Amino acid sequence: MNISHQKVDDVNAKINVELTPEDYNPTVDKAIKEQAKKAKLPGFRPGMVPTGHIRRTYGKSILFDEINKLVNDKIAEYIGENKLEVLGQPLPVESDADANYSWDFKDTFAFNYEIGLAPAFETPFSKETxxxxxxxxxxDATLAERVKNLRRSYGKMTNPEVSEEGDVLYATLKQEKEEGIEKTTSVRTDIIEDAKVKKSLVGLKKDDTVKIDVKKAFKVADIARILGITEEEATNLDVTKFELSVKNINRLEESDLDQEFFDxxxxxxxxxxxxxxxxxxxxxxxxxxxxxxxxxxxxxxxxxxxxxxxxxxxxxxxxxxxxxxxxxxxxxxxxxxxxxxxxxxxxxxxxxxxxxxxxxxxxxxxxxxxxxxxxxxxxxxxxxxxxxxxxxxxxxxxxxxxxxxxxxxxxxxxxxxxxxxxxxxxxxxxxxxxxxxxxxxxxx
CATH class of the missing domain: 1.10.3120 (Trigger factor, domain 2)
Structure with missing residues (x-):
């Protein structure tokens, strides 16, 4: 078997493989014998199928498979031995598919493969870099925000009479049109983007009502979640004004800075x-x-x-x-x-x-x-x-x-x-x- 490679340029090369019958027939003969032992064919006892019958019936397909495996294994060995830094996998040259082989166990095969090579360069890092x-x-601001989040995480839920910024309103939202959307849900005031809408939800009591524009108040994803609709439906709302009726006010009180909290x-x-x-x-x-x-x-x-x-x-x-x-x-x-x-x-x-x-x-x-x-x-x-x-x-x-x-x-x-x-x-x-x-x- 002869294997060689030629550089086309700095990052492209070709690998050439030449196989003679002496290179592949021992491997093919072994594969045929193994197939004969495993074969279950009418008229033959299991394991007693003659190798000649296997060769005549399946010889060409076995030959093709074994040559393919042999070539791939040898190319991998060649790449390793020659320390070629190959990118991807070798690709057979398309013109080889048209080669006229008889596949009679006597052919000398010549295969050509394209390979991509990694470019040569020095890694650019040293003690001078x-x-x-x-x-x-x-x-202070970042620290205060972290302390606040921790205190809220271990705080308790209360139901104050009057809403403040940051509260969660349990409310009914009703679209201002006939047969419009009506949904009773929780509305987080801390995620409201519009300052005027946010201010309108401060100072509310149970059963109070206020009108809001949901498109100004919330992101599309939040509108979809609050109203129980898809984001596409939220994007295409024809009427964005809703009446909000307060059912309850929920407030997460911050935990006290006491020993129970510390522990x-x-x-x-x-x-x-x-x-x-x-x-x-x-x-x-x-x-x-x-x-x-x-x-x-x-x-x-x-x-x-x-x-x-x-x-x-x-x-x-x-x-x-x-x-x-x-x-x-x-x-x-x-x-x-x-x-x-x-x-x-x-x-x-x-x-x-x-x-x-x-x-x-x-x-x-x-x-x-x-x-x-x-x-x-x-x-x-x-x-x-x-x-x-x-x-x-x-x-x-x-x-x-x-x-x-x-x-x-x-x-x-x-x-x-x-x-x-x-x-x-x-x-x-x-x-x-x-x-x-x-x-x-x-x-x-």
Whole structure:
């Protein structure tokens, strides 16, 4: 068997494979014998079908399958041995399909494949590459908002006589037209967008009525939810004026800053004073801000790397490969998503070269730990008081990783984190304190 490759240009090449009968017949003979042992044919006892009969009846299809497997295996070996950084998969040259072979176990076969090669470049990160690492501090307004949310989360529901801003009105909404929509529902005043509408709902008592324009008051999704209609119907409402009649007023009172409240948030007795509570909340908030800071740093590193690596890709080949592997994709869909595909491909190559050059390794335990982190965060999102055990998290993680798609996604995420941790240690980071308000301005 002869295998060779020739470069067409820096990012395109061809692989040529030549097979003689001596290369493929031993493999084909073995496959025919195995088929004879398994075959169940009329007139023959199981396992006693003559190989000659199998060769005459199924020989050409077996020959075709075995040559296909042999060629694919040898090409994969050749790519590995020659350290070719191939993009996608080798594609057979279409003209080879017209080759006139007799398939009589005596042919010499010649196959040609197109391959796309990753462009050559150096990863653009070193100790001379500088980035800003933001140390985000909680300003008074952000801290006050967090304290307020915590107090409301553990507060109690009351039914005051007069409404205030932020209350939830249990009310009937009636559209001002004959046979219009009428719905008794809860109306959150804190989501109202129009200041005049919001003001009109302050100072109301039970059985009071007021007219509001729902299009001014709410987003389309909120209108649909409140009135029990579809978003399309909410968008196309012909009459947007409704009469709102108050049935009840609900108010979530903030919890007192007392020991009972502190013990709901922290281990019993750990926090006993308001100052200690505020310090704990500040610590919690600033720990969350570290995630924002890390994300900003990751984005900056990504942007820098993508800007510095300015290379060409085998675009014609890649489009052909994408069409071959996604036969239902239209030309318009392919063109529409191709720029994003190339961007993802470029960053993947950058990451892979950092991994290879520095012998970074993603271990199975790291993927398990990441899966447990994601599961824990999801559980806490839906039930703040539920604390899953490590055994439960392990069980959930193992179930999640049985899904190949989820396992691959988590592996890629773990690899990205590994690369990010490596880069943080091997570039220059300039620390800078900043308030959360000012940090948010950087993101816009």
């Amino acid at each position: 500088a980035f800003t690492a933001y140390d985000i501090k909680a300003d 709901k948030l922290f281990p019993a007795g750990e926090v006993t004073k308001e100052e200690e509570f505020t310090a704990k909340v500040k610590e919690e908030v600033e720990n969350l801000f570290k995630q924002n800071s890390d994300q900003k740093l990751r984005n900056d590193i990504y942007t820098y790397g993508m800007d510095k690596v300015d290379v060409a890709f085998p675009e014609t080949f890649l489009k052909k490969w994408l069409k071959a592997t996604n036969p239902n994709i239209s030309d318009e869909e392919l063109e529409e998503g191709f720029a994003d595909f190339l961007s993802n491909l470029k960053w993947t190559i950058i990451e892979n070269r950092i991994v290879t050059a520095n012998s970074l390794e993603v271990k199975y335990d790291e993927v398990i730990s990441l899966a447990k982190e994601r599961i824990y965060a999801q559980i806490k999102m839906y039930n703040i008081n539920e604390e899953p055990t490590d055994e439960q998290l392990n069980q959930f993680a193992m179930q999640l990783l049985q899904d190949r798609e989820q396992a691959n996604r988590l592996f890629e995420e773990a690899k990205a984190l590994k690369v990010f941790d490596y880069l943080k240690e091997n570039v220059s980071l300039n620390p800078e304190e900043i308030t959360y308000v000012d940090f948010e301005k950087l993101e816009k």
